[in-house]
Amino acid sequence: MFVLTIDQARSRSSADRIPELLDLLAAVPTVLPWERSVGDEAQGVVADAAAAVDAVLLCLRAGGWYIGIGIGEVEQPYPRSPREARGSAFVAARHAVERAKKTGERAPLAVEASDAGGPAAAEAEGVLALLGRHVLERSEAEWRIIDLLQPGKRGTQTAVARTLGISPQAVSKAAARAAWHEEHAVRPAAARLLAWADADR
Template sequence: MYVLTADQRASRVNADAVPSALAVVTRRGAGGLALPPERTAGDELQVAVADASAALSIVLELTRTGEWSVGLGVGAVESPLPQSVRAARGEAFINARDAVDRAKKTPTRVAVTAAAGGEDAEALIRLLVELRDRRSPEGWEVYDLLADGLTQRDAAARLGVSEGAISLRAKAAALRVEEAAVPALERVLAHLDDGTRTASAPERG
């Protein structure tokens, strides 16, 4: 299981970004969410995710704005899952707390904690986030159009520029690099989750 804990940066001087982030997480998580996202503290949100692709998509979207420090924890969780992520427990939640605390201290605003192999996944995700941080507004404009399913020709027509100009923007934005990196990172994250199982909640009494 993957648990993401995200803490809003500079929340004391900026407007509350949690409501919009909750909508982003819900949209990006799609059918991969194990528990819906919730505000877990004044400027913090948390979500449990069952799918590596959804987990990476959420991480990349939250780090894009620079507003969030994002911790990704991987591990088992207690079953049965409660209805609220705030009531859930397990190794993945402990790891997510460790990860977000470390993410607050890094320029790329992201960290990964797992029983084994988390440092490799963290290094690769940080490389991709650093690449995305260098992307210009024009590069993001092309990224968003292509992500919506437009071809480069369609994007050129939409923006009123030549296909050659779109190609140059895509190259400068390293869109092909990201396109190749994302599936590889999804496999790395899926491997981290291999062998983890949903743990039975201990009996209390």
């Protein structure tokens, strides 16, 4: 099980963004829903590793969030709210989000496993940090293009070029600069490492 604890950066000098975060993550499937946990922080419990990757990359794109992924147990029966839940995954997520605040120039995320899943958790963190670097560096112009691209579909770059009134070459160059193809190739690997860390506990 994966607990994501997400803390707002610079919350003392900026407006409350938790409602914005909950809207952003609403489509990501959970076992226990995304909720404000305390103050400027939100939590959710996710069973699917790919959903955890999706949530991380959404938060990185939005910017201004510290993201901790905790891998471990969530005690059953599950309550209605993550605020009422207990288990080692919550402890790991707390450690992870505190470490995410100290990543410096790197993507502000960390992954912690409660038991023996440490090596795979560290590898998952490394892959997510590399993905996060590309997400953080993308321009608004690049996002306009890659948001319209569809992985694995032939002719998608030509269709996007026609939609935006630009050349297919411009679309291709933007996708290359943004490492869009690499992101979609690597997302499953990040999810697989998270799943291995969960299975190894």
